[in-house]
Amino acid sequence: MRVAALYRYPVKGFTREACEFLDVLPGGRIAGDRVLGLRFHGSATPDDAWGPKPDFAVLVNTPALTSLQVAFDHATRRLRIQHADKVLLDDVLDDAGRARFAAVIERFIRDHEEGTGAMRTDRFPLRVVGDGRTSRYQDREPGYVTLHGRGSVAALASTIAEDPLVTEKRFRSNIAVEGVDAWEEQRWVGRRLRVGEVEFEVAHPVTRCLATHAHPSTGKRDRPIMKTLLGLFPSERPTFAVMMTSDRGGRISVGDTVEPHD
Numbered sequence: 001m002r003v004a005a006l007y008r009y010p011v012k013g014f015t016r017e018a019c020e021f022l023d024v025l026p027g028g029r030i031a032g033d034r035v036l037g038l039r040f041h042g043s044a045t046p047d048d049a050w051g052p053k054p055d056f057a058v059l060v061n062t063p064a065l066t067s068l069q070v071a072f073d074h075a076t077r078r079l080r081i082q083h084a085d086k087v088l089l090d091d092v093l094d095d096a097g098r099a100r101f102a103a104v105i106e107r108f109i110r111d112h113e114e115g116t117g118a119m120r121t122d123r124f125p126l127r128v129v130g131d132g133r134t135s136r137y138q139d140r141e142p143g144y145v146t147l148h149g150r151g152s153v154a155a156l157a158s159t160i161a162e163d164p165l166v167t168e169k170r171f172r173s174n175i176a177v178e179g180v181d182a183w184e185e186q187r188w189v190g191r192r193l194r195v196g197e198v199e200f201e202v203a204h205p206v207t208r209c210l211a212t213h214a215h216p217s218t219g220k221r222d223r224p225i226m227k228t229l230l231g232l233f234p235s236e237r238p239t240f241a242v243m244m245t246s247d248r249g250g251r252i253s254v255g256d257t258v259e260p261h262d
Contacts, residue, residue: 001258003195004150004178005168010072011079012037012137013058013065017072021253022174024198028245029135029143030174032074036093036130037137038105040123047129050141057105057126059211064112064219066169077132083108098128112219140243146206147175147193148185148241155182156240159228166223169216171208173241177258185242186233188260193244196256200246205239212240 007016012034023031038057045051059065069082079101081089089104091097106126130136138144148171157166168176175195177185188202212225229238 001177001179003175003252003254003256003258005176006252006254007172007174007176008033009172010035010074010132011070012056013062014068014070015066016169016172019254021251023251024145024246024249025135025143026247026249027143028145028200028249029138030145031135032133033135033174034130034137035074035132035135036072036079036128038102038126039129041125041127042122047127048131048134048136050136050138053139053209056137057109059214060209062109062113063211063214063221064109066214066216067112067219068108072132074132081105093128093132102126102128142245144203144243144245145175145200146171146173146241146243147177148173149180149182150176150178151180151182152185152240156225156228156232159232160223165215166225167216170212170214170223170225171206171241172211173206175252180258183233186239189242191260191262194257194259194261195252196250198246198250198252199248200244202242202244202260204243206241206243207237208240 006019006022008019008030009016010032025031039055043055045055071080077093079091079093089101091100106124153168160166186205191202193200193202208226208229213221213223215222226238229240
């Protein structure tokens with residue numbers, strides 16, 4: 001078993017950044033992961049504090065965000081957002097740049113999410129949170145690193161008639177592993193896992209939401225992923241992938257070996 005791919009998501013709810021290596025912070029967050037977010041108006045949570053997913057413009061409430069291509073320069077804090085062939089934003093996130101970022105995405109939501117929950121007028125204006133450096137806005141307050149096996153993705157796709165649109169993009173994990181049987185990672189919960197030189201504790205399965213229903217390119221909800229998962233694994237909630245913590249952290253790289261142990 002080996003690491004096939006590594007991802008982080010600089011802006012919560014937006015597209016991924018493929019990486020050759022990731023630095024795991026003590027406790028389990030990924031450096032550079034979810035360092036920015038767009039919080040809806042009305043949230044009383046301080047901007048520099050973690051907050052629950054419904055406070056943010058994310059795929060569960062704004063699936064059209066998957067159609068945006070995002071590139072973030074972590075050193076200069078320059079953010080580029082493109083939709084199809086049109087560049088919507090290319091700005092350093094100083095105060096003026098942050099205001100333009102919020103305005104661009106609010107306008108995009110109004111144009112592309114009419115008639116959905118994201119169009120509630122009391123949710124605007126959006127505000128940008130995060131300093132662009134501190135990993136903070138994961139879906140769960142402890143942070144967690146997320147991992148799935150590519151065999152599980154293939155097995156899920158085969159359940160939906162070999163669907164080529166069921167890819168790992170829908171699940172937004174940090175680590176994709178190959179050489180592991182389908183669903184094997186679910187049996188690692190409660191065990192320790194070594195990825196390269198980093199030790200993890202596999203804490204929980206990941207509960208899935210409507211974000212997985214969004215087409216990876218168009219943002220249209222097109223596949224009943226949650227219902228399919230519940231059919232495969234009858235339970236209270238649909239699950240896919242696992243969440244992990246790490247006491248010491250360290251660096252993991254594409255190609256690292258993956259070894260579960262007690």
